Amino acid sequence: MQQLTLPAPAKLNLFLHILGRRVDGYHQLQTLFQFLDLSDEVTITTRDDGKLNLLTPFPGLADSDNLAIKAAKILQSATNSSLGADISIKKCLPMGGGVGGGSSNAATVLHGLNILWQTHLSDTKLAELGLKLGADIPVFIHGHAAWAEGVGEQLTPIELPETWFILVKPNCHISTAKIFQHQDLTRDSDPITVAAYLQRGARNDCEAIVRKQYPEVDKVFKLLNNLAPTRLTGTGACLFATFANRQSAEQALKQLPDDLQTFLARGCNQSMLHKHLQSRTNSI
Ligand SMILES: C[C@](O)(CO)[C@H](O)COP(=O)(O)OP(=O)(O)OC[C@H]1O[C@@H](n2ccc(N)nc2=O)[C@H](O)[C@@H]1O
Numbered sequence: 001m002q003q004l005t006l007p008a009p010a011k012l013n014l015f016l017h018i019l020g021r022r023v024d025g026y027h028q029l030q031t032l033f034q035f036l037d038l039s040d041e042v043t044i045t046t047r048d049d050g051k052l053n054l055l056t057p058f059p060g061l062a063d064s065d066n067l068a069i070k071a072a073k074i075l076q077s078a079t080n081s082s083l084g085a086d087i088s089i090k091k092c093l094p095m096g097g098g099v100g101g102g103s104s105n106a107a108t109v110l111h112g113l114n115i116l117w118q119t120h121l122s123d124t125k126l127a128e129l130g131l132k133l134g135a136d137i138p139v140f141i142h143g144h145a146a147w148a149e150g151v152g153e154q155l156t157p158i159e160l161p162e163t164w165f166i167l168v169k170p171n172c173h174i175s176t177a178k179i180f181q182h183q184d185l186t187r188d189s190d191p192i193t194v195a196a197y198l199q200r201g202a203r204n205d206c207e208a209i210v211r212k213q214y215p216e217v218d219k220v221f222k223l224l225n226n227l228a229p230t231r232l233t234g235t236g237a238c239l240f241a242t243f244a245n246r247q248s249a250e251q252a253l254k255q256l257p258d259d260l261q262t263f264l265a266r267g268c269n270q271s272m273l274h275k276h277l278q279s280r281t282n283s284i
């Protein structure tokens, strides 16, 4: 029996443009992913009997629908592994928040089991398997801040300033599918280049609809935007305000009401999972 405990970090979409819609309903995007130093913690213990168990069930979510279990299953069948696993998740990331918690749990399980089961799949292969479960999983598999196109899986690594953020989770849960299906969503943004983004910034095409549909998000947006430039991540519900340094983020945090769910976080170009995996490799 072998055990590994690994982080499953959050991501932000620093901007999100929708360029079009494919025939299968998925949207063609341009987005910029950066990781945060906030994460869930996933502990995986191997089993000899091939069973896959979630030791920390989520209220209202069948274990078989949990992306961590789905990820384990897909790896097991792709590699014909006879081994199983007990998986526990210490959840810190807000669910349905647009920070990719479920996708990140899945990517961490894929990496963790690939080590424990000694299945030796490349990152490219793990990302391919992950993409079958969700568009956000490949960036968590590769673990580097990235300019993304396609449905979010065509990744070009990028170095970005590792600025500070206040992340706020308004008190609502937003379904990604519902926002992508909304009739008022604009799906005709022109493609932009990295250089144009770095010069002028860019918006999140889901933001207007989300603020209109969810007054809680709109209220938090106005509060935060008074303190620093603020944007929605993914399809929400989380909003993030950007600061040049920790001190100014801390100052701003003091001005927000106590009843808001807030997080102070730093942008990371390498994900905490990959920092962890690298330090493991270095110590072997
Ligand atoms: C909003 C983002 O988080 C931005 O990074 C992602 O695009 C969403 O990634 P995700 O949660 O992993 O998405 P999936 O689980 O693959 O899909 C959730 C829902 O969003 C829709 N979806 C997702 C990604 C995409 N490029 N176009 C879509 O229309 C899918 O049709 C599905 O109904």
Ligand SMILES: Nc1ncnc2c1ncn2[C@@H]1O[C@H](COP(=O)(O)OP(=O)(O)OP(=O)(O)O)[C@@H](O)[C@H]1O
Residues within 6 Å of the ligand: 061, 065, 066, 067, 068, 094, 095, 096, 097, 098, 099, 100, 101, 102, 103, 105, 106, 136, 176, 234, 235, 236, 237
């Ligand atoms: N391990 C998991 N952690 C969180 N949610 C999960 C998990 N597995 C499945 N889900 C389901 O996925 C939904 C969205 O979860 P998640 O926290 O990843 O949302 P998100 O941050 O909005 O994701 P994204 O930005 O990728 O759209 C949850 O409401 C839940 O029903």
